[in-house]
Amino acid sequence: MMNKCLYGGGFLLTCALALTPPAAADQGARLLATGGTSSLEGSGGGGIVPWATLSSYAGEGQFGATVNLSEVSVDDFRLSVQGASLSWNNRIELSYAEQTFDLSTIGGELSQSIVGAKVRLAGDLIYGGLPQISLGLQxxxxxxxxxxxxVGSQDDSGTDWYVSAAKAWLDGPFHRxxxxNLTLRSSKANQLGLLGFGGDKEDGREWLAEASVAAFINRYWAVGVEYRQKPDNLSFAQEQDWKDLFVAYFPNKHVSVVGAYTDLGSIAGLDDQTGWYLSVQAAF
Incomplete structure (x- = not known):
């Protein structure tokens, strides 16, 4: 068992196994990588898209927990995220994330707190014909x-609602x-909410599409792409869709590492924000 994980830049994340519910110690109920990783908003899934899968590897009658650290660095901005989640019975997930957005070029800092919940409604990621379908909020x-x-934001808080469907094929194309995963989100958050909610241009909710596709090279390594549609509520600057190309490593059921090339488009009037994403998660 791993009792601590080291994250780049000198951050040390201490994982208190003694506080983890006893049922979580048996991580054999679900296959490796089926817990996914942690998204930037704390929910289990990919980097920029929440998935229908639930965090950790908790199976029937089990509790599971995760802790994670993520960094996104693009030309003029840097986003740091610290998060944790608790899941039960492969049915319910609760999550929390703190985001800090460093306005490197403009100067200053923005932050927000995110509380999330997700429930699996039907289906299964691997077994049966129906994809796993989950309903979530942030x-x-x-x-x-x-x-x-x-800059025109109308509210300092808001709630995103989303429905996700995910499916795995164990012997898909090229025998991989x-x-x-496909997610539909109802939101009016500007740049995830870091620039508030609603705007002087648009102040209503909008349904937005998000998608992820990944292929496993072997049992431990996966490569994939993600795409996230964004609203455009503020007249002072256009908000553009996000996308990334990622590599994920799952050495065991307690650790996952994800690195990605990210293209976040225009942020706060500064165009072509591209760079890297790195996330480390510990699961119990």
Whole structure:
């Protein structure tokens, strides 16, 4: 068992196994990588897209937990995320994330807190013909609202609702395991909510599409792409869709590491924000 994990840049994340519910110790109920990783908003899934899968490897009658650290660095901005989740029975997931957005070029800092919940409604990722279908929410509270209000944001908090469907094929094309996820999100969050919610241009909710596809090279390594549609509520700057190309490593059921090339488009009027993403998760 791993009792700690080291994250680049000197961050040390101490994982208290003694506090983990006893049922979580048996991680054999689900296959390797079926817990996914942690998204930027704390929910289990990919990097920028929540999946229908639930975090950790908790099976029937079991509890599971994860802790994670993520960094996104693009030309003019840097996003740092610390998060944790708790899941039960492969049915319910609760998550929490703290985001800090460093405005490297403009100057200053924005932050927000995100509380999430997800429930598996039907289906299974691997078994049966029906994909795993989950319903989730993410309640977000902007903690530094002066700047978002100045550029036209209408609210300092909001709740995203989403429905996701995910399916894995163990012997897919090229005799590889493939995983696909489609998420539909109802939201009016500007840049995840870091620039508030709603705007002077548009203030209503919008249904947005998000998708992920990954192929496993072998049992431990996967490569894939993600795409996330974004709203465009603020007149001072266009908000563009996000995409990434990622590599994920699952050495065992307690650790996962994801690295990605990211293209976040235009942010706060600064175009072509491209760079890297790195996330480390520990699961119990």
């Amino acid at each position: 309640h977000k509270k902007n903690n530094d609202y002066e700047l978002p209000a100045a 395991t493939w995983v696909a």
